[in-house]
Amino acid sequence: MANKIRVLIVDDIAETRENVRKLLQFESDVEVVGIGRTGMEGIQFAQEMNPDVVLMDINMPDIDGISATEQIRQRSPHIQVVILSVQGDQNYMRRAMLAGARDFLTKPPMGDELISAIKRAGEMAHVEREKSAKQQMAISAMPGSAQGFGGLPAAPQGKIIVVYSPKGGTGCTTIAVNLSIALNNEDTRAVLIDGNLQFGDVAIFVNEHGKNTIIDIAPRVDDLDAEIADEILIKHEASGIRILAAPQRPEMAEKVSPDQFVKVLQFMQRIYSYIVVDTSSILTDVVLSAIDMSNVIVLVTTQEIPAIKNSRLILDLLNTMSIDKERIVFAMNRYDKRVAITPERVGENLKHGIAAAIPFDEKTAVNAVNRGVPFMLDNKSQPIGKGIFALAEIVRARLNVMESGDESPAARR
Structure with missing residues (x-):
């Protein structure tokens, strides 16, 4: 019976x-x-x-x-x-x-x-x-252990990498998409999440617009398992990365609460080695939640004075939020050697060194967006591609140092 x-x-x-x-x-x-x-x-x-x-x-x-x-x-x-x-x-x-x-x-x-x-x-x-x-038996037998989401067992947590700029138009999405591809391999799988919920373009950058979005996953995040998540995520076959796209219409953004977004990130940490989050320049509650949860923040600026000014403001704000400086990888996008404003000068002025400079290559970057084919797939040998590779290695190294240092966030502040 x-x-x-x-x-x-x-x-x-x-x-x-x-x-x-x-x-x-x-x-x-x-x-x-x-x-x-x-x-x-x-x-x-x-x-x-x-x-x-x-x-x-x-x-x-x-x-x-x-x-x-x-x-x-x-x-x-x-x-x-x-x-x-x-x-x-x-x-x-x-x-x-x-x-x-x-x-x-x-x-x-x-x-x-x-x-x-x-x-x-x-x-x-x-x-x-x-x-x-x-x-439940295993959990009760292990003091201090926590149950995973969706029946997933406890596992080493993936690293959350937030790509952010306080100035619009600096190329955050381009960096987020191509950085995800550079980080992804058979041993360290990467998922790219569009945190710009109103006007996110990640799906368009890979020519996958119109498929499932975060709206399909966020409201039921407490009931997820790896199989369901894999059905909802966009599979970008050319690169191997998985993508969670933004809602298709701006008014749908309010259907995803900051708490749900955090739970989505926590869930993805149990499946993927790297969770790359593209963000809007506006500090919404969702963006702030992602920044707070992040292991590394790739802070993007350019050689334009407004972008540098806003970078100073956000660095001050992150310091007020008690964000450890080691978590911030400062990157200069569209670096043109012909412009007198160098990464070194900007780093000295803002008292935070620029770790990576991605060369200016408007033709390659714009063509990649218009074709929906990230340049890390067919132009990775170009200087712009090498710049992304260098950024990926810096992010990996920074994560390794922070993990091996075994210091609490408070000790690193």
């Missing part, structure tokens, strides 16, 4: 509920533990009855099946949901899977098809229950 698959049926049509119940009563390893008529009842009964599988209709009068699925999975990740819908539209299927559904069947399903889907989902629910129990 203990191995039976416990099923909750949720459908607003009485005839459908009864037909499914009658079908399942002939399965010796399946037990119908409850029946709900609305999405809200489905959420409530799932909490009270703790089934293995919920059969969920997609169209209901109060709350739709996809929203109900999302809430059930957020509260009880081990419960598996099989969506039933008269609409076999691919968009519905995609939304259902992003909400956490295990399977999607078109109404009316064939009896064998429905039973097979329930048994697959039931097996997964049993596995998830056992996995969760083992993790």
Whole structure:
């Protein structure tokens, strides 16, 4: 009896509920533990009855099946949901899977098809229950240990690298995209996150516009696992990096709270070695949260006086925020030797040395953006590419020094 698959049926049509119940009563390893008529009842009964599988209709009068699925999975990740819908539209299927559904069947399903889907989902629910129990036992046996997100075990945390400039138009996105590619390899995988939630362009820089965005992941970050995250992240096949794009419209930015953004970063730390965050020049709560969490801040300036002036202001602010100077890698982008303002002079003036100077190469940089092909893929031997390689090595070295130093942030201030 203990191995039976416990099923909750949720459908607003009485005839459908009864037909499914009658079908399942002939399965010796399946037990119908409850029946709900609305999405809200489905959420409530799932909490009270703790089934293995919920059969969920997609169209209901109060709350739709996809929203109900999302809430059930957020509260009880081990419960598996099989969506039933008269609409076999691919968009519905995609939304259902992003909400956490295990399977999607078109109404009316064939009896064998429905039973097979329930048994697959039931097996997964049993596995998830056992996995969760083992993790809880392991956690309780290890003093001071913390549980990972989405069932991920504790692992060495990836390093967060925030690319920021207090002056717009200095080339932060260009640096963030190409730096991600330079850092990424088989042993140290990199993910690029667009933290400019209103007007982020990371996806356009790699010609991947119009796919999944942070809106698909942030609201359900507490229920994520590596498999779901991999489905949502954009896979840039040419470089191997993964990308989490900004919302497609500016007004959608407010749907991502600073707390959710922080949790996204924490989750990615458990999967990737490097988490590169592109940011806006405006210090939004999201940007400030990313800066606060970062291991390294790549502070970008140019030879223009306004950019240098703003760099002085942000360095003062970071000092006020008790950000350790060692965490700041000061970089000069678009460095033109013909201009009298040198990296050395700027570093002396601001009392913070410039660690990397990326040469001015407008043709290569602009062509790369317009083609959607980062120059680290086909022009990495050019001076601008070598500049990014040098920056990547400086970032790696800085991270290694900070990690091997074994000093607390307070001791390094």
